[in-house]
Amino acid sequence: MLHVDTDRLWSDLMTLGTIGALPRGGNDRMALTDADRDGRALFAHWCNEAGLTVTVDAIGNMFGRREGSDPSLPPVLAGSHLDTQSPGGKFDGPLGVLGALAGVRALNAAGITTRRAIEVVNWTNEEGCRFFPGLMGSAVFAGALPLETALAATDRAGHSVGSELARIRANGSTPTGGRSVDAYFELHIEQGPVLEEQGVTIGAVTHSHYSIMAEVECRGENAHIQSMPMLRRRNALVGAARLIAEIDRIGRAHAPAGSASAVVIDAWPNNRINIPHRAVFSYGVIHPDAQGLEAMQAEIAAATAMVATETGLAFDTLFQRRRDPVIFTEELVGLVESTATELGHSVMRMRTRPGHDAFNLLRLCPVELIFVPCRDGLSHNELEYCEPMHCAAGADVLLNAVLRRAER
Ligand SMILES: [Zn+2]
Numbered sequence: 001m002l003h004v005d006t007d008r009l010w011s012d013l014m015t016l017g018t019i020g021a022l023p024r025g026g027n028d029r030m031a032l033t034d035a036d037r038d039g040r041a042l043f044a045h046w047c048n049e050a051g052l053t054v055t056v057d058a059i060g061n062m063f064g065r066r067e068g069s070d071p072s073l074p075p076v077l078a079g080s081h082l083d084t085q086s087p088g089g090k091f092d093g094p095l096g097v098l099g100a101l102a103g104v105r106a107l108n109a110a111g112i113t114t115r116r117a118i119e120v121v122n123w124t125n126e127e128g129c130r131f132f133p134g135l136m137g138s139a140v141f142a143g144a145l146p147l148e149t150a151l152a153a154t155d156r157a158g159h160s161v162g163s164e165l166a167r168i169r170a171n172g173s174t175p176t177g178g179r180s181v182d183a184y185f186e187l188h189i190e191q192g193p194v195l196e197e198q199g200v201t202i203g204a205v206t207h208s209h210y211s212i213m214a215e216v217e218c219r220g221e222n223a224h225i226q227s228m229p230m231l232r233r234r235n236a237l238v239g240a241a242r243l244i245a246e247i248d249r250i251g252r253a254h255a256p257a258g259s260a261s262a263v264v265i266d267a268w269p270n271n272r273i274n275i276p277h278r279a280v281f282s283y284g285v286i287h288p289d290a291q292g293l294e295a296m297q298a299e300i301a302a303a304t305a306m307v308a309t310e311t312g313l314a315f316d317t318l319f320q321r322r323r324d325p326v327i328f329t330e331e332l333v334g335l336v337e338s339t340a341t342e343l344g345h346s347v348m349r350m351r352t353r354p355g356h357d358a359f360n361l362l363r364l365c366p367v368e369l370i371f372v373p374c375r376d377g378l379s380h381n382e383l384e385y386c387e388p389m390h391c392a393a394g395a396d397v398l399l400n401a402v403l404r405r406a407e408r
Pocket of ligand 1: 081092093126188
């Protein structure tokens, strides 16, 4: 069994973490910002140093290719994303990219040429916090999202993905997708507490959860904050706030299996002298079972009707997307399990709650997602932390699983 250089992997993670560094130890490298540009440049440098040929496609996805003995065969892909939340941590994404790169270095050191090429991937805009939707680069690559739609997405300042890609020179010349891939592996921190609580090092992810993302509009009446009599006020912000509290209550009632939270809110006219006539907020619901998800959805609908009746405000769902679980490839789940066991690591099958680029790749090829523990299950937080030994354990499993697949 091959092993990655634990110290080098850790040093790479810490070095990348100096780009877009935040005071409490986290990172802010949102997609297509200057910090993302600098992170990409460092990754490209490390790829070149490891002898990889770097190409960038039209949505900015980066591929570092290590040629195989039969270049005509579809390659094995391994990677994740280098963009972060704002604020985000040092591990959500970078571990999968730099862990795969660490594996390539180990192959170089061992003088191994695999039959199939191996490509280390950095997917553009996984996080979706600046440009909606997230998992963007992998979605375009897999044919799940038209390139033009992705390029036209704008941030809150009105900058488009297309113009920001051009600004940071990440708009590559390679066509996006449209090629065969043998398999895709993604190493990621769990972003939850299960592995840590169970004392298990490797999670072989079998499938995901049922989820809903929705956007709700509450409509009231615009009025002067000082003169409108209190009992005649129809404050859209209050309606949104009451429903948000109900959604939180419903999430808690279905814990730990289910969860529900409101996240984003906008109010109009959003100034200090007016009762808001409009508020729009987004929320997300997740549950392992379809019945559980549907029960939560029904309770949210009932709560919406109740708040509308009690406040005289109008509610509309502007957007709703339900996702059923994706199921990862059994053969690769088994491969990760046996690889972890041979390396002497404890391993368990588990489900993922968050979405990952791996979901999109399932449209193209067999896929497996590999989890390692993170402290207190914390992610999307500056204090996100993964032990060096867990980073290395995950990268070792990734390396040996990729190697076996690439020798097929
Ligand atoms: Zn991530």
